[in-house]
Amino acid sequence: MGKKSLSRAARSQNQLAHNQLSQASLVQLVAAPCAPFVACASLPTEASSAAGASLLLQGQAADAQQILVAGIDEAGRGCLAGPVVAAAVILPQSYELPGLNDSKACSAKTREKLAPLIRQCALAWGLGVVWPARIDAINILQATFEAMSRAVRCLKHAPAQLLIDGNKTLPREVLTLHWGKAHSTALPAQRSIIGGDASEPAISAASILAKTYRDTLMTHMEKRWPGYGFGIHKGYGTEDHYQALRRLGPCPQHRLTFRGVLPEKPVAQQASLL
Numbered sequence: 001m002g003k004k005s006l007s008r009a010a011r012s013q014n015q016l017a018h019n020q021l022s023q024a025s026l027v028q029l030v031a032a033p034c035a036p037f038v039a040c041a042s043l044p045t046e047a048s049s050a051a052g053a054s055l056l057l058q059g060q061a062a063d064a065q066q067i068l069v070a071g072i073d074e075a076g077r078g079c080l081a082g083p084v085v086a087a088a089v090i091l092p093q094s095y096e097l098p099g100l101n102d103s104k105a106c107s108a109k110t111r112e113k114l115a116p117l118i119r120q121c122a123l124a125w126g127l128g129v130v131w132p133a134r135i136d137a138i139n140i141l142q143a144t145f146e147a148m149s150r151a152v153r154c155l156k157h158a159p160a161q162l163l164i165d166g167n168k169t170l171p172r173e174v175l176t177l178h179w180g181k182a183h184s185t186a187l188p189a190q191r192s193i194i195g196g197d198a199s200e201p202a203i204s205a206a207s208i209l210a211k212t213y214r215d216t217l218m219t220h221m222e223k224r225w226p227g228y229g230f231g232i233h234k235g236y237g238t239e240d241h242y243q244a245l246r247r248l249g250p251c252p253q254h255r256l257t258f259r260g261v262l263p264e265k266p267v268a269q270q271a272s273l274l
Contacts, residue, residue: 066093068123070159070188071202072148075210077140079235080245080261081228081254082218083131084140086147087210088155088162090123091202097121100204104197108215115212118205125205126154127213136257145174151206152188153178161189165196165203225251 074086097117099110106114119125128150135143148170152162164170169190179187196203215234222231228244228251235241235253242260254261 066123067161068157068159069161069163069202070124070152070155071163071165071196071200071204071206072151073165073197073203073207073210074144074147075207075214076235077144078237079255080237080241080258081132081230081251082214082221082235083129084135084143084147085210085214085217086128086144086151087125087206087208087213088128088148088151088159089118089125089202089205089209090155090157090159091205092121092123095121097201097205100201100208101198104207104211106208111208111212111215114208118209122205124155124157124159125209126151127209128152128154132253132255135255139257140255141168142174145170146178149175149178153182155182158183158185159188161191163196163200163203164190164192165200165207167192167194221253225253 068090070088070090072086072088074084076082076084097114099106099114100118128147130143130147130150134146138146145168148164152159152170152175162170169192172187175187175190193200193203197207198204218234219231222229227248229238229240230253232238233241237260245254245261246263250256250261256262
């Protein structure tokens with residue numbers, strides 16, 4: 001391999017390391033207000049209390065007599081920029097969370113009020129984060145499954161059942177990969193629920209945790225990559241966001257496989273013989 005090739009490889013590795021450091025720093029900034037809960041961050045793609053990778057957030061001790069059921073939801077699946085974030089929450093049999101509802105139906109002020117209350121009363125809760133480079137590599141659906149599996153892995157107590165918002169359950173091979181790193185019991189049963197974020201309290205709680213964490217992350221991201229309006233639109237495809245992309249081009253937090261992030265290539269016209 002020539003010197004130029006080595007130089008390009010070195011620059012690529014340095015850029016990747018820089019992006020990972022920036023993402024890990026963002027995770028640490030957002031995790032800090034969650035004390036006294038455990039928040040571990042090093043690499044921005046995985047979570048583990050032992051090795052530490054992206055994020056570990058755990059709640060309180062479980063009631064041994066309760067069959068543990070975790071609600072799961074995601075935030076940021078349709079965005080042009082930023083990670084997809086999933087949350088898993090196990091609620092106790094009795095709790096008092098007035099106003100608990102789907103995060104999309106709550107105002108930002110209500111979500112910010114409910115998030116710490118959910119963390120305080122939950123038997124266990126966790127967050128999973130998958131960043132744009134991984135999203136581009138495996139597609140957004142697989143990245144969402146991975147984020148949800150990471151969130152379940154972060155739960156302090158192993159749930160017997162997962163309630164997942166939407167019409168899909170987690171692929172067995174994806175869940176198995178992360179489950180075995182934290183839990184020794186058999187895989188939990190799964191049930192997908194369309195509209196579960198509005199009908200199942202545990203899913204509603206997960207929706208709020210995922211949304212508030214991601215919104216705070218995007219606000220911090222605005223300071224790291226200014227000019228795109230991340231703090232306002234949170235990475236969604238608004239007209240202002242598209243205009244910023246045309247003006248500035250994508251930053252490392254954009255999903256390059258999403259339509260509208262990169263300029264569309266002109267379609268070659270077939271030459272006419274006439």
